[in-house]
């Protein structure tokens with residue numbers, strides 16, 4: 001696998017770091033795309049040391065910033081002959097945050113990092129991916145996309161550029177879940193768009209994984225305690241990293257595209273019904289996603305916004 005190239009965003013901690021270790025230990029050339037080079041350099045050295053693979057590179061990338069994405073993609077294309085695997089792992093979720101925050105391009109920060117940034121990056125790297133024999137893209141999604149608890153929940157399309165940041169109550173978890181819902185809708189649409197170039201595009205529905213020390217350190221006190229408590233039972237990131245690896249390299253997923261896959265490596269299905277007993281299964285199971293994700297209006301809306309914001 002010496003010549004296969006994988007880019008992993010947010011590769012310096014948690015699942016991204018575990019995935020970098022996995023790919024490096026399997027002999028891939030890993031490009032860690034991280035925003036804090038000082039911290040990430042130590043992680044890069046650790047991965048090279050533990051896997052005995054010298055082909056672990058580190059490049060600067062802030063997924064919340066379109067300028068940074070453009071710089072990264074130009075530098076990557078100049079340095080590497082093609083891209084085989086692109087893993088959109090980095091995400092924004094600042095537990096307990098009360099304040100509505102904007103990205104450098106004045107886009108709500110969760111949407112900028114978790115949806116529009118990955119969209120721009122994919123589009124800029126698509127021609128380089130198309131040079132691979134078996135190009136694959138993976139989006140890190142979450143069970144928080146589930147709208148089953150609140151069927152009326154919808155993306156606040158009218159407040160993604162700070163329009164109501166002073167007057168509307170900000171809920172960081174709703175914004176996070178909605179941004180990942182947007183990512184899932186983009187996943188479906190990008191899979192269609194990139195089909196003719198042979199690029200496979202899928203999303204992984206991550207349920208729960210131990211949070212890294214670094215991530216917990218950034219939280220406010222009450223959230224720190226909760227995170228430590230949850231970590232007692234949550235599985236290690238290495239299991240989810242194995243899922244990243246399997247979806248991006250195995251023959252089983254070679255022809256699969258435009259799907260959401262759960263932590264048990266099953267294809268998640270569109271909910272057949274969101275009523276009665278079905279709804280209980282939707283809420284407690286990991287086998288279905290909400291109808292909202294395939295609503296034509298929502299998809300066109302998020303697709304149109306992605307194009308307008310990234311091309312504008």
Ligand SMILES: NC(=O)c1ccc[n+]([C@@H]2O[C@H](COP(=O)([O-])OP(=O)(O)OC[C@H]3O[C@@H](n4cnc5c(N)ncnc54)[C@H](OP(=O)(O)O)[C@@H]3O)[C@@H](O)[C@H]2O)c1
Pocket residue numbers: 009010011012013014015016033034035036061062063064065088089090091092113140141142143206207208209210211212214215237
């Ligand atoms: N852990 C779970 O239980 C869980 C559940 C559902 C979904 N997920 C998803 O799984 C993925 C990995 O999560 P994790 O638990 O491993 O999280 P984590 O340990 O907090 O790692 C997140 C990574 O993303 C990076 N990142 C954040 N914003 C960035 C930006 N603007 N530019 C570049 N990198 C950025 C962070 O870098 P810094 O170190 O510089 O902050 C960090 O390396 C995320 O997409 C998350 O939404 C996780």
